[in-house]
Amino acid sequence: MIREAFFGARRFEGFRAALGIPRATLTDRLARLTRQGIFRQVRYSKSSSRVEYRLTEAGLELYPSFMAMMQFGDRWLAGGRPPLRLIHVLCGKECYPTVACSACHQRVSATGVTYRNGPGAGYRAARPMHRARRSSDSTQYLRGRPSSVSRTLQIIGDRWSFLIIREAFFGARRFERLQSELNIASNILADRLGRLVGQGVFERRKYQDQPERFEYRLTTMGMDLYGALVTMMTWGDRWLSRGRPPLILTHRDCGKDFVPTVECDRCHQPIKAQDMQYRLNYAPADFGVPELSDRSKAIRERQNRL
């Protein structure tokens, strides 16, 4: 739904047409996203009480995270045929958003950043989560149009998988450590690790004979999830941490506190939703989704700013 909002959906029927979600589910999620401060309701005619849903500032600021996930999906999951091409209105060029250090503008990688505890640090033992034994149905992410963001979410949108990948970036490689850090049942951990190996995020490597023991290392592809994770972290720091971020990052290369920015690879300006136009590499009719019109989108965005 947030993705479709970035494509210009605002009204109940617009979301429904793009995603085919059952009405009750759509109503529930719109209410939830409004409560969470991602959407705000705006009455769209004086004579009626009907509302449309517009992204708030917090919602619009999710755009860089979506771009970072999209770039990952384009690189690793699109079979060389990314669904979208992006035109950056500010420089007029086709662009590939990159996650970079906002101080030195170098592209970032997991190994280029160190971390220390921030004011909101504090380890709480994970409470066992119920209802998570089975993974959520990841095919739900593939509703509607083809999307590299959706394909990325098929990997990191499962909550246990997400937590396992996060711990891997903190250096966890072995089953026992993951199990104790996450308080996760061993059968669920085994299931998710097996799946992440199958998806190409981890490789399973033997580190001991007799008895044989294996550890799980992020592959090049797995390491490439860092940009998306760190961009989401920054959003969480800004909107959900009440000024007390749990972690402070330092960029090794420039020595400055690391604040990621998702920027245009051509002009190096930060990417914002309203500065982007799309060219589709697919026919919307094939997926039952509405046509995009840059013109109408630009007009809507102007209205949005007003």
Ligand SMILES: [Zn+2]
């Ligand atoms: Zn830097």
Ligand SMILES: [Zn+2]
């Ligand atoms: Zn640009």
